[in-house]
Amino acid sequence: MREGLGADPPGLLPRLRAGDPRAFEEFVIAYQHRVFGVALRMLGNRAEAEEIAQEVFLRAHRAIADFRGEARLGTWLYAIASRLCLNRLASPDRRLARGDDALMDVPASTPDAAAAAERAELDAALRAAIAELPDDRRLVLVLRDVEGLSYEQIAEALALDPGTVRSRLHRARMQLKEKLERFA
Amino acid sequence: MTCTETRDLFSALADDALTPGERAALDAHLAGCAECRRELAGLLRTVKLVRAMDPVHAPAGFVDRVLAAAQPAPSHRRLVRRLMRPWPTLPLGAAALLLIGGLAVLLFRGSPEQQRAAHDQLEAARAPSSERNVAAPQSVEAPPAAVTAAPRSDTDLSKNYSEPPKSESMRAKTAAPTTKTDAPSPRARAERAQATVPNASRDSVSSAREQEAQQRLTPPAAMERREAKRELADRGQEALAPAVGGRSAAAPSAAERQPPPVGAATPAPAMATAKAQAMPQSAPLSRTGPMTGIPAAPPDVTARLRVAHVSGAERALIELAARVGGRQTGRRIDGGRLVVELAVPRDTYAEFVREAAALGAVSIESQATDRPMLAVAVTVSN
Incomplete structure (x- = not known):
């Protein structure tokens, strides 16, 4: 799991609002892995994930003047990324194009020499199980257990009640547990 | 509980x-x-x-691609793009078709100058007078026919080929208008095209003669020279394009983006030969057509595009280049991988990169954006 989402880099937001190109570069550098990570775990395809991740930053670039700063920059980016991913997943073209092997090109966890095969099998099963989750549950799971956001941050990013986040997360985890039972 | x-x-x-x-x-x-x-x-x-799953990392070069895509396009380009969004190339294509159609009509009607030139040429070749009216239109309508027909009248046409004074004066006549006017009217362009017709015919015939002679001696070497000459003519034509169209290299003419049209291709050898002598090094782009076998000049941008389907991505890249005001300049296989060569205006390069990223995983390996028209080489692979 990634480290939790900390405070925004100091002084970054005013510089972004002022249109400082160097600030935008710092912004992309700071959040590129988080945004790409969500997109990849949600879409399961690196090319598509990069396209969406790029679009997230472009939208942020265009809208930064309207960003009120009530949320953290990171939470705001997660919100944009989540919306774009869900929209993409809901598009008719995407439904037709998406195969059963979604998420299969997500890199496996570092293989250890001895347990490589077993670990690879477990990784594959885990990725497949995550890919099979309903989109809204998968998103909450990814934001919490992969990206390390708190319930409150997820609720803010997805404009949900924290209770809804908690129940969706619970159902997602229970569903995963059922699918991975044979590895217990 | x-x-x-x-x-x-x-x-x-x-x-x-x-x-x-x-x-x-x-x-x-x-x-x-x-x-x-x-x-x-x-x-x-x-x-x-x-x-315990490993955190994912964005691919190398991601930041650069985002920064390039975030650069705003000039407002006039945004406006043009918005206006043309439903059919990005339709207006240009239609304009090119109209221009080509107009040229064809003018050529068929024939001008006194054209007739005189055709007459001189045929007189020199001692061709039967009945062929006089047919020679010029044939060469305009179907240049390959003129080339392939040449060996049939081998002995007659050899005299035409060996008349340097007349051919020099013709060349001067052809080249002069291109340097006089920066923005010629369509009519002036049509007239110029007419003036080049006899030259085109003669050059086609001459080059056919030359090809045949070379093939008789050492066919492989001759083939290579012919390809090299064709490449030179291509470059010459490209270098000439700004003068003919009154446009800068950054904005290739609409006619250039179309497949070689009937009639428009015919003046090329004569114009190209004349211009290639004047400015052979000024071709701004790598022009490695599929048949040339000549290595490309170093591109301004080299990139890799990883996609699921290479052929589909190639088509999409070419269409994308056209959408942003560029075009394909070549195609080659390098180390078993397809390399698509494109010319992309610097002003729309950021948009090109952004939209290319939608086709697959793009990684920029080198990038120089000094010139108004960028030579972009994209290696497409799975």
Whole structure:
């Protein structure tokens, strides 16, 4: 799991609002892995994930003047990324194009020499199980257990009640547990 | 607390998100329920597995691509793009077709100058007078026919080929208008095209003669020279394009973006030969057509595009280049991989990169954006 989402880099937001190109570069550098990570775990395809991740930053670039700063920059980016991913997943073209092997090109966890095969099998099963989750549950799971956001941050990013986040997360985890039972 | 109520708290327990009251009730139930303890252990194991997944990293070059895509296009280009969004190339294509159609009509009608030139040429070749009216239109309508027909009248046309004074004056006549006017009217362009017709015909015939002679001597070497000459003519034509169209290299003419049209291709050898002598090094782009075999000049931008389907991506790249005001300049196979060569205006390069990223995983390997028209080489692979 990634480290939790900390405070925004100091002084970054005013510089972004002022249109400082160097600030935008710092912004992309700071959040590129988080945004790409969500997109990849949600879409399961690196090319598509990069396209969406790029679009997230472009939208942020265009809208930064309207960003009120009530949320953290990171939470705001997660919100944009989540919306774009869900929209993409809901598009008719995407439904037709998406195969059963979604998420299969997500890199496996570092293989250890001895347990490589077993670990690879477990990784594959885990990725497949995550890919099979309903989109809204998968998103909450990814934001919490992969990206390390708190319930409150997820609720803010997805404009949900924290209770809804908690129940969706619970159902997602229970569903995963059922699918991975044979590895217990 | 029932088993179901207890299990509903498992997930929150994994996140330490239970209230003290919930935690106390949960612990009390677990103390007496082995089944729920097993369930809890399974869930905690699952959560641990998910959290052990490696964090994903954005691909190399991602930041550069975002920064390039975020650069705003000039406002006039945005406006043009917006106006043309439904059919990005339709207006240009239609304009090119109209221009070509107009040229064809003018050429068929013929001008005194054209007739005189054709007459001189045919006189020199001692061709029968009945062929006079046919010679020029044939060469305009179907240049390959003129080339392939040449060997049939081999002996007659050899004299035409060996008349340097006349051919020099013709060349001067052809080249002069291109340097006089920066922005010629369509009519002036049409007239110029007419003036080049006899030259084109003669050059086609001459080059056919030359080809045949070379093939008789050493066919492979001759083939190579012919390809090299064709490449030179291509470059010459390209270099000439700004003068003919009154446009800069950054904005290739609409006619250039179309497939070689009937009639428009015919003047090329004569114009190209004349211009290639004047400015052979000024061709701004790598022009490695599929048949040339000549290596490209170093591109301004080299990139890799990883996609699921190479052929589809190639088509999409070419269409994308056209959409942003560029075009394809070549195609080659390098180390078993397809390299698509494109000319992309610097002003729309950022948009090109952004939209190319929608086709697959793009990585920019080198990038220089000094020139108004960028030579972009994209290696497309799975």
